Amino acid sequence: MAYSDLFIGSGNKKIPTLLGLFVVIFIVFLFLNILNRSAIPSKASKSNIRRIEVTNLSPIQVTIYWQGQDKEMGWIVYGEKSDALVNIALDNRDVNEKKSPYLNHYVTLRNLKPGVHYYYAVISQNQKIVRPDGSFFEFTTPLVSSAKTKIDPATGKVLNANLSPLVNATVLLYVDEKTVPLSTLTKDSGEWLIPLNSFYDKSTLEEKSFSGEEKARIEIINEEAEMSSIVNKLKDLSLSAETIIIGKNYDFTQDADVLSASTGFKNNRNESEIRIIYPEENSLIPGRKPLIKGISLPNEEVFITINSNKTYSARIISDKNGNWNYLVPEDLDLGLHTITIKTKDNNGKEVTILRSFTIVANEGNEGKVLGTASGEPTIVISPTAIPPTSYSYPTLTPTAAPPVSGIASTWSIIGAISFLIIGGGILLVF
Structure with a gap:
C-alpha cells in the first residue's frame, strides 16, 4: 500500500531553530512597539x-x-x-x-x-x-x-482664607524674562522652599550669578486658580519666611509713602504722622511670629513693647525714610496681644501708640506673618488674578x-x- 509523504512524515521538515527564534523576537518587538505607541495618542x-x-x-x-x-x-x-x-x-x-x-x-x-x-x-x-x-x-x-549664586533659599508659607495650610500649590519664582524660572510645591504644612543657587540664561544656557539686589517675583497658584504674588529683592526672600493668605498680593520693594498709601494709612511727612502699619488694629494673625512695621521720623529711636504672657521689648532706629520693623524673636501664645510703641515727634514730644492683635493658629517657626483673615493692611491688595x-x-x-x-x-x-x-x-x- 502506498502512503503519501505527508502521512509518513518524510516531507515534514523542522523550521531551523535560529529562524524560529528570529520570528519570535520579531513578534515580541512588534508587540512592544504597538504598546509604546498606544501610550502616546496620535491626535x-x-x-x-x-x-x-x-x-x-x-x-x-x-x-x-x-x-x-x-x-x-x-x-x-x-x-x-x-x-x-x-x-x-x-x-x-x-x-x-x-x-x-x-x-x-x-x-x-x-x-x-x-x-x-x-x-x-x-x-x-x-x-x-x-x-x-x-x-x-x-x-x-x-x-x-x-551654583554661582550664593544666596540662602527663598522660603514661605501659604494659608487658605480659613487659615488652613494650602497644600500642593505651585510656587514659581521669576527674576527676569531671560532667566529660567525656579519652582516647587507647597508641603502639607503650606510651607515651601526654593534654593537660590543655580540660574540659567534661557537662550545661551550659561549659568548666571546674582548679587541678591535683583528684584524677584513669586507666583503661588492653587487648584482653584487663585493666585498670590510676592515682589521683593532676591536676598530679602531668604531673610525670613513669609506667611501669606492665597489671593492677596504683596510688594515689598515700595517705599514708605507707597506702603502707607496702599495699606490705607496716610503718611504725610509734613504732619509728621507716626504710625504702626501692621498688624492692623484687632487683626487676626495666622502665625506665631508677627512682623511689626511702622513709620516714624527718619533716624529716630522707636521703643517697642509687646505685652503677652511674656513681655518683649526692643529699641530700634528707623531708617532715613522713617521706616522701621521688628520681628518677634519667639513664638507668641495663642490669644490677644498688645503692642506699645514710643517715639518722638517733630516737637520732641513723646508719642505713644497702642495696637491689639490676636494669634489664631499654631503655625510654628515660619517667621514673619503678613496676612490676616480680617482685612489686614497688606502692602498691595489687588483682585485675585488668573494667569492669562x-x-x-x-x-x-x-x-x-x-x-x-x-x-x-x-x-x-x-x-x-x-x-x-x-x-x-x-x-x-x-
Whole structure:
C-alpha cells in the first residue's frame, strides 16, 4: 500500500531553530512597539493648556509646569528625537502610576544627559498637546552646574482664607524674562522652599550669578486658580519666611509713602504722622511670629513693647525714610496681644501708640506673618488674578513617586512573556 509523504512524515521538515527564534523576537518587538505607541495618542491638540513653562533647569533634570483649562489627568512624554518620545514622566504628586486630575501640573524629568536637546509633549484627555505650529515643545540641558549664586533659599508659607495650610500649590519664582524660572510645591504644612543657587540664561544656557539686589517675583497658584504674588529683592526672600493668605498680593520693594498709601494709612511727612502699619488694629494673625512695621521720623529711636504672657521689648532706629520693623524673636501664645510703641515727634514730644492683635493658629517657626483673615493692611491688595490664557514656549531652554521612564509596564511584560511562550511552543511543535 502506498502512503503519501505527508502521512509518513518524510516531507515534514523542522523550521531551523535560529529562524524560529528570529520570528519570535520579531513578534515580541512588534508587540512592544504597538504598546509604546498606544501610550502616546496620535491626535494632536494645540489649545488645551493656558500656560506651560520649563523650570528648575539643570544638567540632569528639569521640571515642566503647565496649567490646563480644567482639572484633568496629564503626563509628559519625551525623548532625544522628535519621532521617538519613548520616555514617560508622571506628575510629582501621582503615586504608583495612579494618576489624579490637576489644574496645575508639575512633572519632573529625571536622569537626563548634560548638554542634550530634548523634545516633549503633554498628554491630557487622551490628546497630545503640542505647540500652535504643530511642533513639539523642547529644551536643552546645560553642560555644567556650579551654583554661582550664593544666596540662602527663598522660603514661605501659604494659608487658605480659613487659615488652613494650602497644600500642593505651585510656587514659581521669576527674576527676569531671560532667566529660567525656579519652582516647587507647597508641603502639607503650606510651607515651601526654593534654593537660590543655580540660574540659567534661557537662550545661551550659561549659568548666571546674582548679587541678591535683583528684584524677584513669586507666583503661588492653587487648584482653584487663585493666585498670590510676592515682589521683593532676591536676598530679602531668604531673610525670613513669609506667611501669606492665597489671593492677596504683596510688594515689598515700595517705599514708605507707597506702603502707607496702599495699606490705607496716610503718611504725610509734613504732619509728621507716626504710625504702626501692621498688624492692623484687632487683626487676626495666622502665625506665631508677627512682623511689626511702622513709620516714624527718619533716624529716630522707636521703643517697642509687646505685652503677652511674656513681655518683649526692643529699641530700634528707623531708617532715613522713617521706616522701621521688628520681628518677634519667639513664638507668641495663642490669644490677644498688645503692642506699645514710643517715639518722638517733630516737637520732641513723646508719642505713644497702642495696637491689639490676636494669634489664631499654631503655625510654628515660619517667621514673619503678613496676612490676616480680617482685612489686614497688606502692602498691595489687588483682585485675585488668573494667569492669562497664553503659551510660554522655551526655545532652549524637588516629591512623590519618581516618573516612569521608558515603555516598561505590567501589560507589556505580560505580553512579552506570552509571546515568548507561544514562540517556544511553535518551536517545539515543529
